[in-house]
Amino acid sequence: MTEREILQYTLQKLEAAGAQAAHCSLLRSTKQEMNVEAGQMSLIRTVFSTNLHLMAIKEQRKGTYTINKLDLASIDKGILEVIEIAESSEPDSANGIADFQAPQKFTVGDTEPDLDGMYERLNAFLETVKERYPSIMLENVYLDFTHYNSFFMNSNGVDFTTSKGMYHFSAMFAGKEGEKSSSFNYSGFATKELDKALIEGGSLDLLLQQSCEQVNTQSFAGKFTGDVIVTPDCLGDFIGTFLDISIRDGALIAGTSVYKERIGKQIADSQLTVHSKPIADEIIDGYFLTSDGYKASNSTIIDKGVLTTFLLSLYGANKTGLDRAVNSGGCYVIEPGNSELAEIVRNVDRGILLARYSGGYPSQDGDFSGVAKNSYYIENGEIKYPITETMIAGNIAEMLLNVRDISRERISFGNAIVPWICFSGVTISGK
Amino acid sequence: MLTSNLQEYVPQFTGYTELRMQENRNLSIGFLKGNNTRNVKSTTSGISARVYQHGAWGFASSPDFTSESFRLVIASAGHNAQFLAKKANLGKPQLPVNSGAGSNSFATTKPRLKQRQLIDFIKQLDSYIGDKYPDLSSRSVSLNCLDMEKSLLTSDGSEAYSLIPRTIIAVSLTMDSEGKPLDLYDVFGGLGQFEDVFDNPEVLYGRIDSLYEHIRAKQSGVYASAGVKECILDPELAGILAHEAIGHTTEADLVLGGSIAANYLNKEVASPLVTLIDFANTAMGQTCPVPVYIDDEGTEADDAYIIDQGVLKGYMHNKESANHFKVAPTGNGRAYQFSDEPLIRMRNTAIMPGQSKLAAMISSVEDGYYLIRPNNGQADTTSEFMFGVVLGYEIKSGKLGRGIKDTTISGVAFDMLKTITMISDDMQWSAAGMCGKKQPIPTGMGGPAIKCRVNIGGR
Structure with missing residues (x-):
């Protein structure tokens, strides 16, 4: 059977077994991955994957089962299993599946990797780092190409096909001179083509340079309330994480979200506009469908500081009576500001440039505290020195209201485009 | 039980080779404020081979257990190792021989519970919290089970089978504090399948009561002095x-x-x-x-x-x-x-x-x-x-x-x-x-x- 025939067979069998609604997805992928360990090429992986996901609703009871086999015996067993899981669930009228939409096929990227090209790009990265940043130790680096075909169908007639091929690069590294080391740092990006040197992607070159500087750090004494310029690599720990905590199903169903009645209200400084753009051209590594099986659209989550949408799934929307989101979040594009980063630094009386945050997961109300890693002390508008043993604490909901400036420069990671943002009023503690 | 005669594929090994069959079984049940928000199972299994040649590693995996798939995976891993060895010229030494053999299973010998019985167990915990502590603004109770079952054969003589299960129940309580949510969690369980780890939900009531006392103390608590x-x-x-x-x-x-x-x-x-x-x-x-x-x-x-x-x-x-x-x-x-x-x-x-x-x-x-x-x-x-x-x-x-x-x-x-x-x-x-x-x-x-x-x- 073809993939689509497998899904048609599965849906028919589920309905015959008593499911009033069902959806199924099938994914077949191949990953080719080249790995570097301790600065040397170490491993090439080839991973063939299959994933068949079954969801059935019977008398308002939902069950979900995932297998990775496509022989008929395994599929038939999976159908019985998902029906048993559904029958065991508590009934919930909020369970549902996506409405009918016109069938569509989505395609992005190549279907086959350029293996020689991958090797050459990765080897060139190793050589460039060795030459340009001799004190860098590469701990774990990989470049992969993953291609998948995925198929989604449901009992309302939804029928989507996606073909996607993408390269992903990730590097973890530290500076080391004699017995002195920097903290490790890491970054990466996604790309459709290997059309430029890996070191030029995302923020890698900048971070490698900084790790060399960060072999020699200083601590400072005392505690103060100051400005924190959060770098693009680090911003997701604040904005992305807090959106996950506060505007998705969990917090809104539980009623614990600090933004539960704030749609249309100012929740951030008017300089801040955050989009989720899974299908925008500028987002290379996006997605086309929500997990419920709706065709994804781009949306604006915070528009000049005003919260415009939650990120509710179909279940979350049915449960709360609020609107379903037009996408599943992520793929964040934050609008640039009007100032150069250098100018933002010049306007800081006292604060830090926060390049990596090692912190406790923020609480539901947004309180956080953690360590500023790979970061720099700023005083009188100048970056003074890399810091060690420095903690920061604050509240993310309050930080969003205290945006002091947003940089004109942004970094594209393939799945997000993010500027530097300066927040005021953060507690910074030295040793 | 995940077993196969892996020995029959030994003639296809080229250099140092590890051949592994593995199945991971996950089960996850969740209740959020009385709603059964999650009831999910998954089974992921397949084979992999890893080959070492002249300091270079090659790896390949496939979800299929067919003889053809074994041959493909061993050959692909070998090809990957050769590709890298030829290009990178790593010149590392041979690996030490350190073979082990054994079979270790922590599978329960008790009859396995049905999914409905697991749901009822978690629901009883959820109801206990909801009934006894109405001042909580939210609560969640979840069960997560993971079985990892592996068979391994290596070219230097190791042969091993293991089934290592883990069963965890997590409870999280949320309470309002000055208009903001405040939460605290605890987890129970560990090594073993559900039937060997949990027996009666009432056994956990004391620990839930203790968790509630702690969140009350936290609600009236202070910020630590830095x-x-x-x-x-x-x-x-x-x-x-x-x-x-x-x-x-x-x-x-x-x-x-x-x-x-x-x-x-x-x-x-x-x-x-x-x-x-x-x-x-x-x-x-x-x-x-x-x-x-x-x-x-x-x-x-x-x-x-x-x-x-x-x-x-x-x-x-x-x-x-x-x-x-x-x-x-x-x-x-x-x-x-x-x-x-x-x-x-x-x-x-x-x-x-x-x-x-x-x-x-x-x-x-x-x-x-x-x-x-x-x-x-x-x-x-x-x-x-x-x-x-x-x-x-x-x-x-x-x-x-x-x-x-x-x-x-x-x-x-x-x-x-x-x-x-x-x-x-x-x-x-x-x-x-x-x-x-x-x-x-x-x-x-x-x-x-x-x-x-x-x-x-x-x-």
């Missing part, structure tokens, strides 16, 4: 310290990648009271939460002695790193899925118990904190660490005082360990977390309570 303080770290925090701040820095691949621990071998890195071991499978006569008998490279797993009475004595190794350091492999090569290559991972990392009583340790603190529960932890290769702390109390004049709000502790582990002045004579393990290092993997963390000086974040 700075370096004398603290008692409860076993959960001592365990995460052992794992994150010391364990990761002493994984041999990170040592080769620049970890600060490379500078400290045979040097004093902690108080002489501190002995820290990554146990393979058995500690003090008891089976550890995540027992590893033969690792995924086929090495018979041995305990890795990291710190002995304050002195750094060794690292955790796979075959390749053991070769580099000219020591015996410790059996730390572990893979999460069939499609993952073995990496150097911890197993059951613990600080060994001392001789003090917890009550005496608390009494000895004039002005400090008793810190009980982390919510996460991170450390880097400098051994600088950070742990979120979601449960703790003030200690004033040797007595426990007010609860504290969420906070963070941080420091440089190899400095902080030197400040330890007391270690309790008891020991607790936790095994609820997943360690992340390219792949997730279950690990055990353990320890006694320790008295130390540590930087605590305030507000």
Whole structure:
């Protein structure tokens, strides 16, 4: 059977077994991955994957089962299993599946990797780092190409096909001179083509340079309330994480979200506009469908500081009576500001440039505290020195209201485009 | 049972080869404020081969168990190793021969419960909380079960089978505090399938009541005063310290990648009271939460002695790193899925118990904190660490005082360990977390309570 025939067979069998609604997805992928360990090429992986996901609703009871086999015996067993899981669930009228939409096929990227090209790009990265940043130790680096075909169908007639091929690069590294080391740092990006040197992607070159500087750090004494310029690599720990905590199903169903009645209200400084753009051209590594099986659209989550949408799934929307989101979040594009980063630094009386945050997961109300890693002390508008043993604490909901400036420069990671943002009023503690 | 005659594929091996069959079975049930929001199962299985040629590794995996798939995977892994060996000319030595054999299963011998019975178990816990504590603004109860079943054959003679299950129930309570949500969690369970770990939900009521008392104390609690303080770290925090701040820095691949621990071998890195071991499978006569008998490279797993009475004595190794350091492999090569290559991972990392009583340790603190529960932890290769702390109390004049709000502790582990002045004579393990290092993997963390000086974040 073809993939689509497998899904048609599965849906028919589920309905015959008593499911009033069902959806199924099938994914077949191949990953080719080249790995570097301790600065040397170490491993090439080839991973063939299959994933068949079954969801059935019977008398308002939902069950979900995932297998990775496509022989008929395994599929038939999976159908019985998902029906048993559904029958065991508590009934919930909020369970549902996506409405009918016109069938569509989505395609992005190549279907086959350029293996020689991958090797050459990765080897060139190793050589460039060795030459340009001799004190860098590469701990774990990989470049992969993953291609998948995925198929989604449901009992309302939804029928989507996606073909996607993408390269992903990730590097973890530290500076080391004699017995002195920097903290490790890491970054990466996604790309459709290997059309430029890996070191030029995302923020890698900048971070490698900084790790060399960060072999020699200083601590400072005392505690103060100051400005924190959060770098693009680090911003997701604040904005992305807090959106996950506060505007998705969990917090809104539980009623614990600090933004539960704030749609249309100012929740951030008017300089801040955050989009989720899974299908925008500028987002290379996006997605086309929500997990419920709706065709994804781009949306604006915070528009000049005003919260415009939650990120509710179909279940979350049915449960709360609020609107379903037009996408599943992520793929964040934050609008640039009007100032150069250098100018933002010049306007800081006292604060830090926060390049990596090692912190406790923020609480539901947004309180956080953690360590500023790979970061720099700023005083009188100048970056003074890399810091060690420095903690920061604050509240993310309050930080969003205290945006002091947003940089004109942004970094594209393939799945997000993010500027530097300066927040005021953060507690910074030295040793 | 996941078994096959892997021996029939030996003639296809080219050089050093590992051939593994694996199945991971996950089950997850969740209740959120009385709603059954999750009822999910998955089964992921397949085969993988890893080949070593002239210093280069090749790996391939497939979800299919057919003979053709075995041949394809072995050939692809060999091709990958050849491709890299030819291009990179790594010139590394052959791997040491260190074969092990064995079969270890922790499958229950009791009749397996139906999904509905599991749902009813979790629902009863949820209802207990909802009925008894109506002042909570939200609650969640979840069950997560993971079975990892593996068969392994290596070209140097290892042959192993294992089924290592884990069953965890997590309870989280949320309460309003000055108009904002405040939450606290606890987890129960560990090694074994559900039927061997849990019997009656009522057994957990006492721990839920205790959790409620703690969140009430936290609700009326205060923010910790920032700075370096004398603290008692409860076993959960001592365990995460052992794992994150010391364990990761002493994984041999990170040592080769620049970890600060490379500078400290045979040097004093902690108080002489501190002995820290990554146990393979058995500690003090008891089976550890995540027992590893033969690792995924086929090495018979041995305990890795990291710190002995304050002195750094060794690292955790796979075959390749053991070769580099000219020591015996410790059996730390572990893979999460069939499609993952073995990496150097911890197993059951613990600080060994001392001789003090917890009550005496608390009494000895004039002005400090008793810190009980982390919510996460991170450390880097400098051994600088950070742990979120979601449960703790003030200690004033040797007595426990007010609860504290969420906070963070941080420091440089190899400095902080030197400040330890007391270690309790008891020991607790936790095994609820997943360690992340390219792949997730279950690990055990353990320890006694320790008295130390540590930087605590305030507000």
